[in-house]
Amino acid sequence: MTCKVAVLGAGKMGEALLGGLVRSGRPAPALGVTCRRKARAAEIEARHGVAPMGNAEAAAWADVLVLAVKPQDMGALLAEIAPAIAPGTLLISVAAGLTTAFFEERVPAGVAVVRAMPNTAVLVDEGMTVLSGGSHASQQQVEQAAELFRGVGHTLTVPESQQDAATALSGSGPAYFYFLVEAMTDAGVLLGLPRDKAHELAVRSSVGASVMLRDCGTHPVELRAAVTSPAGTTISAVRELERHGVRAALMAALEAARDRSGELATSYA
Numbered sequence: 001m002t003c004k005v006a007v008l009g010a011g012k013m014g015e016a017l018l019g020g021l022v023r024s025g026r027p028a029p030a031l032g033v034t035c036r037r038k039a040r041a042a043e044i045e046a047r048h049g050v051a052p053m054g055n056a057e058a059a060a061w062a063d064v065l066v067l068a069v070k071p072q073d074m075g076a077l078l079a080e081i082a083p084a085i086a087p088g089t090l091l092i093s094v095a096a097g098l099t100t101a102f103f104e105e106r107v108p109a110g111v112a113v114v115r116a117m118p119n120t121a122v123l124v125d126e127g128m129t130v131l132s133g134g135s136h137a138s139q140q141q142v143e144q145a146a147e148l149f150r151g152v153g154h155t156l157t158v159p160e161s162q163q164d165a166a167t168a169l170s171g172s173g174p175a176y177f178y179f180l181v182e183a184m185t186d187a188g189v190l191l192g193l194p195r196d197k198a199h200e201l202a203v204r205s206s207v208g209a210s211v212m213l214r215d216c217g218t219h220p221v222e223l224r225a226a227v228t229s230p231a232g233t234t235i236s237a238v239r240e241l242e243r244h245g246v247r248a249a250l251m252a253a254l255e256a257a258r259d260r261s262g263e264l265a266t267s268y269a
């Protein structure tokens with residue numbers, strides 16, 4: 001029998017994952033979803049054909065619970081569902097920062113917890129999800145969780161000690177690329193290009209570069225060298241990027257994201 005999966009909290013990430021589960025061929029009767037607001041529940045049902053249910057009902061019904069509320073709402077959600085969780089249930093959290101221990105302390109003893117950090121590219125089946133098993137999760141259960149996320153992209157399993165770093169790099173990662181495209185578009189406008197054309201050029205450059213990174217098997221240093229002609233235009237731009245500390249800025253930015261991820265579990269404990 002198909003295992004029953006319920007997504008608790010249908011915001012941006014919860015809806016993206018639910019949509020992915022539907023697209024990857026899971027039958028609607030084996031899927032559940034919960035929403036805080038009625039209007040949102042109606043919207044989710046109309047868009048994905050999955051009937052919303054209550055949190056405790058979902059916790060008792062599903063074999064796998066995907067917890068997709070914000071870190072600050074997780075404590076209240078766990079208090080609501082803990083009495084309904086059966087011993088064999090697999091809990092998967094996608095919340096930034098919250099450790100598997102955070103969940104293990106709040107659910108019945110021995111329940112398996114997997115911490116997962118996807119990114120919004122799950123919306124286009126190009127997600128990157130980084131997974132770690134808690135102290136009661138078997139390798140098979142981590143694999144079961146990974147299998148769900150492989151329906152919407154790629155997965156990597158890491159020790160939990162690396163999750164905050166992975167969150168900073170690939171969980172938040174899409175935002176840095178959008179930021180770059182936005183900044184490049186402004187730069188194009190500064191140089192006199194109409195905004196719509198500047199936007200198109202920035203987007204097409206980023207998509208072209210991403211596909212080459214993914215498909216050519218060539219190191220980014222080599223790919224950049226191939227664009228950078230001696231005494232040409234690119235090296236003049238690269239010198240300015242280095243002069244303005246863009247590389248160091250990225251390192252500092254990811255360090256800040258990593259540190260914030262580390263703070264979240266203690267902030268909401």
Ligand SMILES: NC(=O)C1=CN([C@@H]2O[C@H](COP(=O)(O)OP(=O)(O)OC[C@H]3O[C@@H](n4cnc5c(N)ncnc54)[C@H](O)[C@@H]3O)[C@@H](O)[C@H]2O)C=CC1
Nearest residue numbers: 009010011012013035036068069070071073094095096118
């Ligand atoms: N947005 C992103 O790119 C990523 C988000 N995440 C994680 O996913 C989680 C959700 O983030 P978003 O989707 O961005 O936030 P969001 O605010 O869009 O979604 C959270 C949803 O949970 C609902 N909710 C809150 N308490 C609830 C309850 N007791 N019962 C049912 N529903 C409840 C809210 O109404 C809201 O719809 C967070 O923990 C975040 O760290 C993880 C990876 C990437």
Ligand SMILES: O=C(O)[C@@H]1CCC=N1
Nearest residue numbers: 095096167171172173
């Ligand atoms: O900004 C956040 O906290 C969430 C987690 C990773 C991406 N978005």
